Amino acid sequence: MTQPVLEAVNVVKELGKGAAKVVALKGVNLSLVKGELTLLMGPSGSGKTTLLSILGCILTPTSGTVRVEGEEVAGKSAEELAELRRRHIGFIFQSYNLFPTLSALENVRIALDVIGRKGYQAAQRAEECLRDVGLGNRLKNYPSNLSGGEQQRVAVARAIAASPSVVLADERTAARDSENGHAVMALLARIAKEQHRSGRRGAEAAGPRRT
Amino acid sequence: MVLTLAFRNLFHDRIRLAVTLVGILFSIVLVAIQLGMYLGSSRMITSMIERSNSDLWIMTYGAKSFEEGGILLTTRERHQALATPGVKAVIPLVVAFAEWRKPEGGSTRVVLVGTDAEDGALEPWSLVEGTWQDIKSPDAISADDTYFRELGINGIGDTAQIAMGRVKVKALTHRIRSFTQSPYVFTTLSRARSLLGAESDKATYYLVQLEPGANLETVRRELLNRLDGAEVLTKSEFEDRSLRQWLFRTGAGLALIGGALLGILVGTVIVAQTLYSSTKDHLNEFATLRALGSSSGYIYKVILAQAGLSAVIGYVLGILISLGILYISRNTPLPLVMTPGLAIALLGLTLFMSAVSAISAIIKVTRIDPATVFNR
Numbered sequence: 001m002t003q004p005v006l007e008a009v010n011v012v013k014e015l016g017k018g019a020a021k022v023v024a025l026k027g028v029n030l031s032l033v034k035g036e037l038t039l040l041m042g043p044s045g046s047g048k049t050t051l052l053s054i055l056g057c058i059l060t061p062t063s064g065t066v067r068v069e070g071e072e073v074a075g076k077s078a079e080e081l082a083e084l085r086r087r088h089i090g091f092i093f094q095s096y097n098l099f100p101t102l103s104a105l106e107n108v109r110i111a112l113d114v115i116g117r118k119g120y121q122a123a124q125r126a127e128e129c130l131r132d133v134g135l136g137n138r139l140k141n142y143p144s145n146l147s148g149g150e151q152q153r154v155a156v157a158r159a160i161a162a163s164p165s166v167v168l169a170d171e172r173t174a175a176r177d178s179e180n181g182h183a184v185m186a187l188l189a190r191i192a193k194e195q196h197r198s199g200r201r202g203a204e205a206a207g208p209r210r211t
Numbered sequence: 212m213v214l215t216l217a218f219r220n221l222f223h224d225r226i227r228l229a230v231t232l233v234g235i236l237f238s239i240v241l242v243a244i245q246l247g248m249y250l251g252s253s254r255m256i257t258s259m260i261e262r263s264n265s266d267l268w269i270m271t272y273g274a275k276s277f278e279e280g281g282i283l284l285t286t287r288e289r290h291q292a293l294a295t296p297g298v299k300a301v302i303p304l305v306v307a308f309a310e311w312r313k314p315e316g317g318s319t320r321v322v323l324v325g326t327d328a329e330d331g332a333l334e335p336w337s338l339v340e341g342t343w344q345d346i347k348s349p350d351a352i353s354a355d356d357t358y359f360r361e362l363g364i365n366g367i368g369d370t371a372q373i374a375m376g377r378v379k380v381k382a383l384t385h386r387i388r389s390f391t392q393s394p395y396v397f398t399t400l401s402r403a404r405s406l407l408g409a410e411s412d413k414a415t416y417y418l419v420q421l422e423p424g425a426n427l428e429t430v431r432r433e434l435l436n437r438l439d440g441a442e443v444l445t446k447s448e449f450e451d452r453s454l455r456q457w458l459f460r461t462g463a464g465l466a467l468i469g470g471a472l473l474g475i476l477v478g479t480v481i482v483a484q485t486l487y488s489s490t491k492d493h494l495n496e497f498a499t500l501r502a503l504g505s506s507s508g509y510i511y512k513v514i515l516a517q518a519g520l521s522a523v524i525g526y527v528l529g530i531l532i533s534l535g536i537l538y539i540s541r542n543t544p545l546p547l548v549m550t551p552g553l554a555i556a557l558l559g560l561t562l563f564m565s566a567v568s569a570i571s572a573i574i575k576v577t578r579i580d581p582a583t584v585f586n587r
Contacts, residue, residue: 053582056502058502058581058582059582078507079506079507082501082504082505082506082507083504083506084504085502085503085504086503086504086505087504089504091502091503093499093502097495097496097499097502099216099219099496099499100223101216101219101220101222101223102215102216102219106212106215109212110212110216110500110503111503113212113213114500114503114504114505114506114509115504118212158503
């Protein structure tokens with residue numbers, strides 16, 4: 001059986017304290033393997049983003065176990081968690097979170113820079129990723145000069161640049177723009193297949209959606 | 212990418228960048244002027260001692276500064292000093308404040324320096340008109356061309372009165388400025404004694420030159436044993452004493468240093484404030500970096516690079532303005548001084564000030580929760 005790259009076992013997450021306490025996740029079990037595209041859909045407030053944050057080693061669960069490439073997350077310091085993210089996880093945020101002062105190419109390069117890949121090779125890799133997502137002709141453009149769909153593809157290129165084990169995409173915007181959403185889905189599916197990388201995609205909608 | 216991001220963050224908001232640069236620039240200029248004045252003052256105070264060709268200075272006990280030595284030493288001390296092993300020459304110098312009566316009426320105070328240049332201990336430097344031979348002619352003195360207005364003269368050939376006698380300007384020095392604002396006037400040793408009404412064997416200082424190979428401390432100890440009521444100081448000790456007298460006992464130096472500290476404080480606060488608000492504005496980007504897996508150190512580097520870039524740009528502008536002010540001040544009563552050492556120290560100070568300013572921004576970033584990237 002294939003070893004999961006990301007595994008959640010009986011994950012519970014409580015937010016707030018006392019009377020304001022909310023159980024955002026109750027005993028979630030999930031396993032992602034390489035080359036697979038996993039989609040998670042649910043209504044607003046169902047805990048998709050919280051789960052994504054926990055799987056991405058940004059939040060720690062109240063109880064339960066999360067493993068990244070077999071390595072248990074519990075008890076790790078903030079710096080150690082950052083290192084896990086650097087080594088294994090790529091993110092596509094729902095608002096893309098591109099740096100407005102950097103060009104498309106630089107936005108991708110910075111993801112390589114934080115993992116210590118610099119110079120000409122990093123620039124080449126960033127360019128290659130942008131060409132992969134169809135933005136070979138928009139390398140020098142700043143986010144403000146790119147359409148929403150193009151910004152999203154820059155975010156995808158940034159997520160895959162460091163060849164992570166898993167790409168986590170929090171993807172509310174695409175759900176509101178089905179054409180663009182489908183395009184990104186197709187792109188992620190292709191990347192997962194081509195690069196044998198697993199992916200999880202959360203989409204927020206007004207109500208429960210058919211998957 | 213650290214530098215690129217820092218540079219773009221800085222230049223993204225031009226108005227805030229301008230405020231930061233004005234803060235640094237203001238600070239640099241203020242510190243440069245204050246320290247330039249301090250250095251300028253120090254040079255003026257110590258120039259005579261510095262220029263002297265001597266190893267030790269003998270003076271009456273308690274002499275406060277070059278200008279305030281009294282005329283109390285006699286030939287007895289000179290002979291005692293000359294008889295000390297290791298001493299090659301003991302050269303007398305007369306220095307005293309004296310009243311200068313202007314040709315057209317009115318008076319001012321000058322510092323009269325009586326020296327025999329042939330003895331090789333002290334002579335007027337930067338003579339632009341006339342020679343030492345001219346100063347040796349009857350009634351002759353040299354005056355400084357930057358003090359014409361204060362002295363009420365126009366140049367060579369003008370006459371005036373110093374204390375008890377008539378004098379004629381026969382030579383001109385250029386930019387030998389005095390911290391006390393009483394111009395230095397050079398003449399021969401005997402004429403100085405005569406003008407001041409001092410006895411012919413009196414002196415303010417004896418400048419001691421040592422035999423080659425003589426040990427300075429040994430000679431100094433021996434001189435102290437032989438001379439009653441006199442002090443023996445090295446050049447640097449006498450410079451320090453003069454500086455203490457004029458800069459610290461009068462409070463002038465403290466005011467200059469206080470001004471410089473104020474400049475540093477104001478600059479630090481302005482830079483800290485703008486850097487903090489810039490960091491706050493870019494907090495989401497720092498949170499994104501953190502979510503992408505960057506270490507805290509990487510983010511600190513971006514903030515410190517922003518601070519460093521501001522510092523370097525602000526420094527270059529500040530130093531250019533300071534040099535302009537220095538140029539304008541060259542003929543004023545207190546010319547400012549900029550040395551390569553001071554310029555380097557100012558760069559170090561600017562970088563340090565900006566690094567300190569970055570602390571508040573770094574503290575803000577330390578508290579970043581990368582989870583906020585999912586809530587935008």
